Amino acid sequence: MTAVDVRRLAAGTLMPGFVGTSAPAWLLDAFDDGLAAVCLFGTNLVSWEQLGELCAQLRERAPQALLSVDEEGGDVTRLHYLAGSNQPGNAVLGRIDDAHATSSAAAAIGSELAAFGINLNLAPDADVNSADENPVIGVRSFGADPQHVARHTVAWVEGLQQAGVAACAKHFPGHGDTTSDSHLALPRVSASAQTLAGRELLPFRAAAAAGVASIMTSHIVVDALDPDNPATFSKIVLQDVLRGQLGFDGAVVTDALDMVGASGEIGIPAAAVRALAAGADLLCIGSETTAEEYQAVLDGVVAAVASGALPLARLWDAANRVARLAADFPARGGAYAGALSGAAIPDPAAIRSTFQFSRDAQGWLEDVSPAAVVQLETETNYAVGTVPWGPAATGRTVPVEGVVPGQKVAIAGRGLDAGHPAWVLADDLRSAGHNTIVVECGWPRGGADIVTYGASLAVSVALVDLLM
Structure with a gap:
C-alpha cells in the first residue's frame, strides 16, 4: 500500500468541524483527498436558507460523505440553534413514556435533517442520568431507570433511522453517573462492574441489538472496566466490552477530541492515534478545526502507521466501517422548508x-x-x-x-x-x-x-x- 493510500485511509476516519457559514477551501480539498465526514455545529448556521446552501455546497463536492450534526432535540439542537428546538427532548419524552411518541419525535428530527442532506445524527443520548447534579447530561437523558432509558433509546433510534438518517447512541459506556463535564475535565465513574452491567451498559446493549448504526465513546474513566484509560482510548472498553460483550458491529464514533477529557494533556493528533488504536473508527475532531489542525491530525495518524504505533489493519478496518456507514445511509436532499414547517410536535x-x-x-x-x-x-x-x-x-x-x-x-x-x-x-x-x-x-x-x-x-x- 502506497503512502498516498495510507493517507486516504487516514482521511477516511476523520470528521472535522470548521469555522464559518460556508465550506472553507481546505475542507473541500480534503474531500478530494479521502475525507469521509464533516460535522456541522450551531455556529455554522445563520439561517435555514444559508444552511441549505452550505449543505448543497458540501454535497456537490462530496456526494457520498457523511454530514453530521448533534440534533438531540430538546436543549441540544443545531438545526434550531437560533430559536430553540421544536421537540421537547429526552427527559420530557421519557416522562410522557410513550414509545410511539419518542419514535415520532426522532422521525420528525430525521425528516428535517434528511431534507438538508444530513445523514448522520450524533444522537440519541443513551445515558442513564443517575446523578441529579450531573452538569452535562441531565435532561438529555430519558431518565434514571435503565430499562426505561433502554426502551426509549431503541424507539428513538428506530424513528430516526426509518427516516433515513444514521443514529449514534452516546456516550458509551455511560456518562450519567458523573459530576464533572468531560468538555472541561476527565470524569471518573467508580461504580462496580455489576452496577455498570445493569445500569450504564443496558441502553447501549439494547441499541446494539436494535441495529443502531453507530455508537459514540465518552472521555471518561470507568474504574471497573479500565482504570488506566479513558473509554475513548481503551481497547478493553471498545473492543472487549462494546464489540465483544455487546456484539456491536457498527461504526464507533468518538466524542470531540478537542475536549479536555481527551486531549487536554496530549494534544489532538496524539488523541486521534490513541482512539484509532483502541478501536474507534470515526474521529470527531472539534467544532473549530482549522486547516493546520486538520493536517496535524492527518500527519499524526500517517506517522503512527509508519512507526508501527497504529497497525495498518486497524486503520483499514476503521476507514471501511466509516465507508459502510455512509453507504448504508446515503444522503437524500429535499424541500427543507417543507420538512421544517411540517415537523410533528408533541401536544x-x-x-x-x-x-x-x-x-x-x-x-x-x-x-x-x-x-x-x-x-x-x-x-x-x-x-x-x-x-x-x-x-x-x-x-x-x-x-x-x-x-x-x-x-x-x-x-x-x-x-x-x-x-x-x-x-x-x-x-x-x-x-x-x-x-x-x-x-x-x-x-x-x-x-x-x-x-x-x-x-x-x-x-x-x-x-x-x-x-x-
Missing part, C-alpha cells in the same frame, strides 16, 4: 402533563392575579451552547424591574442548586408582596415549585401558556 398538553408541581405552585396557578415571568440567565454546558431557552425564548418574559405591584411572579432558571440567585430573588419578591414561585427548566435538584425537565422552545411554549 403541549402532553408536555405539560410531565411537569412536576408543588402545593405552592397549585395555589399560584389558581391565583387570578396578573402574571409576570422573569428569567434568570444561567451558565450552560458546551453541549447546549447558546441556544435560546426557557420562557425567554418565547418572548414573553419581563426583567425583574418590570414587575409591577399586584402581579404574581414566576422565576425561571435551570441548574437551580442551593447557591443559585433565583432563591434570593424569590425571597425579595415575596417580601415585596408578590405571590412568587420558582420554575426549574432542567433536571430537578430540589426546591423548585415547577419542574419542566427541559428548556426547549416546545417545552417553553407549553410552560408559558400555563403560567400566563
Whole structure:
C-alpha cells in the first residue's frame, strides 16, 4: 500500500468541524483527498436558507460523505440553534413514556435533517442520568431507570433511522453517573462492574441489538472496566466490552477530541492515534478545526502507521466501517422548508402533563392575579451552547424591574442548586408582596415549585401558556 493510500485511509476516519457559514477551501480539498465526514455545529448556521446552501455546497463536492450534526432535540439542537428546538427532548419524552411518541419525535428530527442532506445524527443520548447534579447530561437523558432509558433509546433510534438518517447512541459506556463535564475535565465513574452491567451498559446493549448504526465513546474513566484509560482510548472498553460483550458491529464514533477529557494533556493528533488504536473508527475532531489542525491530525495518524504505533489493519478496518456507514445511509436532499414547517410536535398538553408541581405552585396557578415571568440567565454546558431557552425564548418574559405591584411572579432558571440567585430573588419578591414561585427548566435538584425537565422552545411554549 502506497503512502498516498495510507493517507486516504487516514482521511477516511476523520470528521472535522470548521469555522464559518460556508465550506472553507481546505475542507473541500480534503474531500478530494479521502475525507469521509464533516460535522456541522450551531455556529455554522445563520439561517435555514444559508444552511441549505452550505449543505448543497458540501454535497456537490462530496456526494457520498457523511454530514453530521448533534440534533438531540430538546436543549441540544443545531438545526434550531437560533430559536430553540421544536421537540421537547429526552427527559420530557421519557416522562410522557410513550414509545410511539419518542419514535415520532426522532422521525420528525430525521425528516428535517434528511431534507438538508444530513445523514448522520450524533444522537440519541443513551445515558442513564443517575446523578441529579450531573452538569452535562441531565435532561438529555430519558431518565434514571435503565430499562426505561433502554426502551426509549431503541424507539428513538428506530424513528430516526426509518427516516433515513444514521443514529449514534452516546456516550458509551455511560456518562450519567458523573459530576464533572468531560468538555472541561476527565470524569471518573467508580461504580462496580455489576452496577455498570445493569445500569450504564443496558441502553447501549439494547441499541446494539436494535441495529443502531453507530455508537459514540465518552472521555471518561470507568474504574471497573479500565482504570488506566479513558473509554475513548481503551481497547478493553471498545473492543472487549462494546464489540465483544455487546456484539456491536457498527461504526464507533468518538466524542470531540478537542475536549479536555481527551486531549487536554496530549494534544489532538496524539488523541486521534490513541482512539484509532483502541478501536474507534470515526474521529470527531472539534467544532473549530482549522486547516493546520486538520493536517496535524492527518500527519499524526500517517506517522503512527509508519512507526508501527497504529497497525495498518486497524486503520483499514476503521476507514471501511466509516465507508459502510455512509453507504448504508446515503444522503437524500429535499424541500427543507417543507420538512421544517411540517415537523410533528408533541401536544403541549402532553408536555405539560410531565411537569412536576408543588402545593405552592397549585395555589399560584389558581391565583387570578396578573402574571409576570422573569428569567434568570444561567451558565450552560458546551453541549447546549447558546441556544435560546426557557420562557425567554418565547418572548414573553419581563426583567425583574418590570414587575409591577399586584402581579404574581414566576422565576425561571435551570441548574437551580442551593447557591443559585433565583432563591434570593424569590425571597425579595415575596417580601415585596408578590405571590412568587420558582420554575426549574432542567433536571430537578430540589426546591423548585415547577419542574419542566427541559428548556426547549416546545417545552417553553407549553410552560408559558400555563403560567400566563
